[in-house]
Each structure stands twice: as structure tokens, then as C-alpha cells.
Amino acid sequence: MSANLSAIFYLISGILFILALRGLSSPETSRQGNLFGILGMIIAITVTFLSIGSFSSGFIYVLIFLLVGGLVGAFIAYKIPMTAMPELVAGFHSLVGLAAVFVAISAFLNPEAFNLGSAGNIKLGSLIEMSVGAVIGAITFSGSIIAFLKLQGIMSGSPITFRGQHLLNALILISIIVLTYLLCSTQSSNLFWILLAVSFLIGFLLIIPIGGADMPVVISMLNSYSGWAAAGIGFTLENSALIITGALVGSSGAILSYIMCKGMNRSFFNVILGGFGATEQSSTQNKEQRPVKSGNAEDAAFLMKNASSVIIVPGYGMAVAQAQHALREMVDTLKKNDIKVSYAIHPVAGRMPGHMNVLLAEANVPYDEVFELEEINNDFANTDVAFVIGANDVTNPVAKTDPQSPIYGMPVLDVEKCKSVLFVKRSLSPGYAGIDNELFYRDNTLMLFSDAKKMTEDITKNL
Amino acid sequence: MEIDPFIFRLSIFILSIFIGYYVVWSVTPSLHTPLMSVTNAISSVIIVGAIIAGLAGNSESIFNASSIFGFLAISLAAINIFGGFLVTQRMLQMYKKKKKDK
Numbered sequence: 237m238s239a240n241l242s243a244i245f246y247l248i249s250g251i252l253f254i255l256a257l258r259g260l261s262s263p264e265t266s267r268q269g270n271l272f273g274i275l276g277m278i279i280a281i282t283v284t285f286l287s288i289g290s291f292s293s294g295f296i297y298v299l300i301f302l303l304v305g306g307l308v309g310a311f312i313a314y315k316i317p318m319t320a321m322p323e324l325v326a327g328f329h330s331l332v333g334l335a336a337v338f339v340a341i342s343a344f345l346n347p348e349a350f351n352l353g354s355a356g357n358i359k360l361g362s363l364i365e366m367s368v369g370a371v372i373g374a375i376t377f378s379g380s381i382i383a384f385l386k387l388q389g390i391m392s393g394s395p396i397t398f399r400g401q402h403l404l405n406a407l408i409l410i411s412i413i414v415l416t417y418l419l420c421s422t423q424s425s426n427l428f429w430i431l432l433a434v435s436f437l438i439g440f441l442l443i444i445p446i447g448g449a450d451m452p453v454v455i456s457m458l459n460s461y462s463g464w465a466a467a468g469i470g471f472t473l474e475n476s477a478l479i480i481t482g483a484l485v486g487s488s489g490a491i492l493s494y495i496m497c498k499g500m501n502r503s504f505f506n507v508i509l510g511g512f513g514a515t516e517q518s519s520t521q522n523k524e525q526r527p528v529k530s531g532n533a534e535d536a537a538f539l540m541k542n543a544s545s546v547i548i549v550p551g552y553g554m555a556v557a558q559a560q561h562a563l564r565e566m567v568d569t570l571k572k573n574d575i576k577v578s579y580a581i582h583p584v585a586g587r588m589p590g591h592m593n594v595l596l597a598e599a600n601v602p603y604d605e606v607f608e609l610e611e612i613n614n615d616f617a618n619t620d621v622a623f624v625i626g627a628n629d630v631t632n633p634v635a636k637t638d639p640q641s642p643i644y645g646m647p648v649l650d651v652e653k654c655k656s657v658l659f660v661k662r663s664l665s666p667g668y669a670g671i672d673n674e675l676f677y678r679d680n681t682l683m684l685f686s687d688a689k690k691m692t693e694d695i696t697k698n699l
Numbered sequence: 700m701e702i703d704p705f706i707f708r709l710s711i712f713i714l715s716i717f718i719g720y721y722v723v724w725s726v727t728p729s730l731h732t733p734l735m736s737v738t739n740a741i742s743s744v745i746i747v748g749a750i751i752a753g754l755a756g757n758s759e760s761i762f763n764a765s766s767i768f769g770f771l772a773i774s775l776a777a778i779n780i781f782g783g784f785l786v787t788q789r790m791l792q793m794y795k796k797k798k799k800d801k
Contacts, residue, residue, distance in 0.1 A: 246747075249744070250715075253741045253744070254715075254718055254722060256737060256741060257719070257722045257723060257726065257734070257737070257738070258722050258725070260726045260727070260730045260733060260734050260737070261725045261726055261727060262727060263727070263729070263730065263791070263794040263796075266730060266733065266791045266794070267788070267791045267792070269737075270733075270737060270784060270787050270788050270791060273737055273740060273741055273784060273787075274784050276741070276744075277740070277741065277743075277744060277780055277784070280744050280746075280747055281746060281747065281750070283747075284746075284747040284750045284751065285750065288750070288751065288754050293761055294753060294754045294755075294761045294766065295754065297753065297761060297770060298750055298753045298754060298770070298773060301753070301770045301771075301773040301774045301777070302746075302773055302774070302777045303777075304774055304777070305773065305774035305775065305776065305777025305778045305780075305781070306777045306778075306780070306781040307781075308774075308777075308778050308781075308782075309777060309778035309779060309780065309781030309782030309783070309785070310781045310782065310785055312778070312782045312786075313781065313782045313783075313784075313785035313786040313789060314785065314789070316786065318790070318793075321732055321736075321786075321790075324736075324782075324786065325732075325735050325736055325739060328736070328739045328778075328779050328782060328783060329739065331743075331775045331776070331778055331779050332739065332742050332743055332745065332775075332776075332779055334772075334775055335743065335745050335746070335749060335772040335775040335776045335779070336745055338749065338752075338768040338769070338771050338772035338775070339745060339748040339749050339752060339768070339769070339772050341765075341768045342748075342749075342752035342755070342765040342766070342768040342769045342772070343748070343752065343765075345763075345764050345765040345768070346752070346755050346763070346764075346765030346766075348755075349751060349752060349754075349755030349765065350748075350751060350752075350755075361705060455735065456735070459735055459738060459739070462739070462742050463738065463742055466742045466744070466745050467712060469745055469748055470708075470712075470745075471705075471708055471712070472748075473747070473748050473751070474704070474708065475747060475748070476708070476711055477744050477747065478744055478745060478747065478748070479708055479711050479712050479715065480711060480712075480715045481741050481742055481744050482712075482715075482742065483711075483712050483713075483715030483716045483718075483719055484715055484718065484719040484722070484723075484738070484741070485719075485738040485739075485741065485742045486716065486719070487716045487719030487720050487723060488719055488723040488734065488738050489735075489738070491720065491723045491724060492723075492731060492734070492735070495728075495731075581728075581729075583728065588731075588732060588735065589728070589731035589732060589734075589735065590728060590729060590730060590731030590732035590733070590734070590735075591732060593728070593729035593730070593731070593732065594732045594733075594790055594793070597729075597790070597793040597794045597795070598793050600793075600795065602795055602796050602797035603729055603794050603795070603796065604796055604797055605797065606729060608728050608729075
């Protein structure tokens with residue numbers, strides 16, 4: 237197949253990828269969009285085989301490695317529980333990053349195969365593109381590994397900070413630029429390996445200071461990085477499918493990071509520099525015990541039975557307790573009693589963008605009962621009961637009233653405007669931001685201290 | 700003077716960023732998780748580079764340092780392609796509208 241013809245096919249697969257993302261504008265078109273994506277991938281892979289033409293014995297090995305990877309991927313995709321999606325996505329990002337690094341290494345070792353010149357004498361432009369792809373790929377890889385470990389709970393979700401952290405990171409970033417410059421002027425393979433090692437290190441250092449609840453931003457950011465890495469490799473290989481895809485993924489991740497930051501009213505740099513939630517919050521506040529009203533499942537069931545409308549506010553705690561199915565059963569019972577139920581999702585609820593929506597969809601909650609913050613926030617005032625399950629900071633009215641608070645200015649769900657608020661929570665402990673939730677002490681709040689799943693089941697029994 | 704082909708690639712790149720910008724803003728927030736998993740899958744189109752690298756070895760030595768990295772990259776990208784598209788499909792199947800008969 238001629239180079240021009242394959243370039244046209246790569247363009248087609250790039251367009252199919254655009255349509256894949258376009259499909260996600262509504263759930264009805266999304267499944268078709270995904271098929272476009274699969275088709276684009278099949279075209280890209282087939283064209284690559286055809287353009288190489290000579291089916292040497294290496295071909296069989298390509299198929300073997302492809303199949304092994306494919307089987308592993310398919311197995312993971314079918315086995316993974318929906319609550320583990322954030323970890324899965326972080327893990328997948330790390331693979332894209334590592335694959336980019338490996339392709340860059342192959343191209344560096346054997347530039348003839350890619351038409352980039354000869355070893356030790358690679359075209360300058362290609363070498364720069366290759367280095368950029370490899371550096372971003374390496375950062376994506378090690379950063380995603382840390383994100384994965386934090387989400388999986390293998391590594392503590394609290395930020396790890398030390399003195400001189402920012403200075404060290406800045407020095408490493410400068411050294412990456414210097415190393416890239418030296419690499420391009422000397423073509424030394426030793427420098428190439430050092431550059432990779434330093435990039436792996438900075439990816440690791442950049443993510444360790446970022447706390448667990450900032451993971452939505454981190455995952456989106458790594459998503460973006462994996463795109464830029466792919467684009468860098470795309471420039472090296474002069475492949476338009478890769479360039480288009482890299483740009484799409486890069487901007488997608490960037491937009492998601494922006495939405496997540498806005499959901500927390502924090503600047504991107506504030507999140508990236510990390511340490512949030514580890515600050516000296518404990519010394520503040522007068523530690524007097526304020527009275528709270530706490531109740532049991534019977535009280536909660538009584539309140540809801542007498543309500544005519546209920547809004548459910550899920551948070552990360554629901555995912556941890558795997559309470560989505562129990563919640564759905566409770567809602568079914570409520571609906572049988574002619575109570576209007578809807579769900580309110582805060583943009584940063586959970587550990588990744590759209591986390592809560594997926595869990596509710598898994599529990600068969602129709603998506604037209606689930607609303608975003610702007611859509612539903614005015615409805616709280618006309619609602620009888622807000623049922624907050626596993627969320628905390630995103631409901632804290634302090635964000636609206638106290639300019640001293642670290643979460644001041646963050647958009648919050650106005651649950652306090654409901655006639656009564658039910659809070660399912662394991663204890664009175666403050667949320668991620670380390671601040672007390674004013675709502676716990678309100679007269680119209682009833683605390684339900686229990687595991688989210690168990691409490692929801694008990695309420696259903698009492699309805 | 701002739702235009703460097705790099706400029707054309709750069710044009711594709713920049714225009715694609717703009718396409719990405721507008722397309723992604725139109726994605727409904729409830730599908731942000733599938734968006735992440737599908738972008739993951741499509742960015743694994745990097746497999747085309749891995750295939751070229753893997754097939755670069757000649758018949759005497761299929762495995763050399765460069766092609767081994769290529770083969771490894773093929774497997775990694777394949778995990779992502781299959782895993783990414785399938786898990787996206789699995790998620791999207793779950794998004795349902797309210798049943799009419801209720």
C-alpha cells in the first residue's frame with residue numbers, strides 16, 4: 237500500500253475517533269460512538285500491516301503479542317467492578333505512557349525502521365519530537381502508577397510532602413530541558429536513558445503530594461498527558477491518526493481537569509502543587525462538642541414516608557460502601573409510595589469525573605433521574621428530604637458564608653434548604669478538606685451513623 | 700520556498716485541539732467516566748508505532764533490542780485497546796432511560 241493511500245486511511249481513522257467522542261454528547265448516541273472508535277482502531281491497525289507489506293516471520297510474533305495483550309485487556313474489562321473504575325483508568329493511563337516510552341526507545345535504537353535517519357544520526361526534528369513523547373510518556377506512566385496506588389488504597393491517600401519539594405521538582409524539570417538539549421546536540425544514548433530515568437522520577441514526585449480527593453483532577457490531568465505523549469510520538473512517526481488522537485485526548489483531559497478544578501473553586505496550580513488537606517486545620521476551631529441529633533433507620537424511614545419529594549446526594553462514601561444497589565432498592569420503595577425522587581451529583585463527587593453517574597447507572601437508575609449541580613440546586617428549597625449518602629464537603633454551607641474557610645467559593649449543593657436533611661455517615665469526622673460541616677449541627681439535620689449500605693437496607697425494611 | 704511538511708502536521712495538530720475542545724465540551728457530564736475510558740482506548744492507536752517497531756527486525760534476528768520494545772509496546776497498547784473499548788461498551792450499556800410502562 238502506498239504511503240499516500242495509508243495516510244488517507246489514517247486520516248479516516250482519526251475522523252472516526254472524533255465521531256467516537258462526539259457520540260458521548262448523549263447516552264443514546266454513545267454506544268454508536270464507541271463502535272466508530274473501534275472501527276477507527278481496526279482501520280489504523282490493518283493499514284499499518286498493509287503498509288509494511290513484507291510479512292516476515294516477525295508478523296506472527298506481532299499477532300501473538302497483540303492477542304496476549306487483547307485477552308488480558310478483555311478479561312480486565314469484564315471482571316472489573318464499577319466501583320474500581322478510577323483505579324482502572326489510572327492503570328490504563330500508565331500503560332499508554334509506558335507504550336509511548338517503548339515506541340520512543342525502539343525508534344531511538346532503530347531509526348532506520350521509521351525513516352528517521354540512522355542510529356547516532358537521527359534527524360534533529362524527529363529526535364526532539366521523540367524526546368518530548370518519551371518524557372511525557374514517562375511522566376504519565378509513573379504519575380499514573382502513584383495515582384493507581386493511592387486510589388487502590390495500597391498507598392495512603394493523604395498527601396506526602398517534604399521540605400524543598402517544589403524546589404526539587406523545579407530543578408528536575410529544568411534538568412529535563414537541559415538533558416533534552418544536550419541529547420539533541422550529542423545524540424548520546426546514555427543521555428537518552430538518563431532523560432527517561434529523570435522523567436520517571438518527576439512523574440512520581442509530582443503526584444505524591446496530591447491528596448486522595450484531588451484525584452479527579454489528577455486522573456484528568458494524566459489523561460491529558462497520555463494524549464500529548466501520543467501526539468509527540470505521532471509527530472515522530474509522521475502519522476496523522478496519532479497526531480489527531482493525541483490532540484483530542486490531550487484537550488479532553490485538559491477540559492476535564494478544568495471542570496474538576498472549577499468544581500472545587502481551586503486553581504489548577506493550587507491542586508498540582510498539592511498538600512491540600514494536610515495543612516494545619518486541626519489546630520483551628522474551638523473543639524467544644526456541639527450537640528447533634530442522631531437517629532436510626534426507623535426515624536429516617538418515618539421522615540421519608542411522610543415526604544412528597546426526596547433528593548439523593550451521593551458521594552465517595554457510597555462507592556466505598558458499594559451502596560448503590562441498596563440505594564436503588566430504597567428508592568424503588570419510595571417511588572411505590574408516590575414519592576418523587578431525584579439524584580443530585582456534584583461535579584467532584586467521587587474520585588473521577590462522572591464516577592457517581594456510572595455507579596448509579598450500574599444500579600439501573602435511569603439517567604434522566606440524575607441531575608447535575610446547576611440543574612437541581614434550585615429544587616432543594618421545594619424538597620422535603622435530602623438524603624446525603626457518603627458526601628460531605630460538597631454540601632457544606634460554609635463554602636458560601638465563611639471567607640476564611642479553605643473551601644470558600646466552592647459551588648455546593650444547597651441541601652440545607654430542604655425541610656430536613658438526612659446524613660448517612662460513619663462518624664462525625666470532618667471531610668477531606670479537614671473542616672467541620674456546619675450542617676451536622678442544624679436543627680433540621682438528622683445524622684444516621686452507620687455504614688451506608690447497611691443503613692440504606694435498614695431504611696428500606698422500615699418503609 | 701517550500702513549506703516544511705512539519706508545518707502541515709502542526710496544522711493538523713492545532714486544528715485537532717480545537718475540534719477536541721468543542722467536541723469535549725459537548726459531552727454530557729454524566730458520561731465523563733466513559734469519556735476517559737474511551738480516550739484511553741483511542742490514544743492506544745500508538746500501537747501503529749509499536750507494530751512498525753516490532754516488524755523492523757530482519758529474518759535472521761526477529762528479536763533485537765528495538766523490536767523487543769516494539770513487541771512489549773504492542774502488548775501494552777493491546778491491553779488498553781481491548782480493555783478500554785470493552786469497558787466503555789460495558790458502561791454505556793448501563794445507561795438507560797426511565798421505562799415508559801412505569
